[in-house]
Amino acid sequence: MNSKIACLAILVAFFLAEFDPLASAAAVTCNPLQLSPCAAAVTTSGNPSVTCCNKLKEQKPCLCQYMSNPNLQKFINSPGAKKVADFCDAPFPTC
Template sequence: MMMMKKNTSYLVTFAAVALFAMMMMSNMSVSKAACVATELQPCLDAITKSAPPSTLCCTKLKQQQPCLCQYVKNPNLGKYVNSPNAKKMAQTCGVPIPKC
């Protein structure tokens, strides 16, 4: 009986550690996958045509805010992120321009 209780406690501990590890790995993959520049597609008109940003654009911009420095450093995206229209859009949406 004592051996079964000991094995059960090891099993519960192992399951808890395994669950915690899976949750941590899941969080890491979510944060890595969060930087997806195409998520800012609703902002395209605001950046290229100086149109007012839509509510969806502002929502997406706020979600992608932690990624903006990464986008600035990307040669293909930096010119859009640093453009005057993008800065105006960010100001309208209440998203500070990052200093990278």
């Protein structure tokens, strides 16, 4: 159950974070589990934590990669993911 929530949070975060092609991907380890602090906010009505928002913004160079993963798409396209992105002021990337 915890791994499902972590994957959901990661997918939502990827979908919502803005993508900056000039950002250095070398400084970021692309691992969707980095977005696990967002899982609770994606699956409940609660607001995301500061940690969640920071991780979402940190992972933005990886979001297009995550969005192209069929296993993560259902989480990214969820209403909870959109809510987290809006709250964190991290718009969806254009890939």
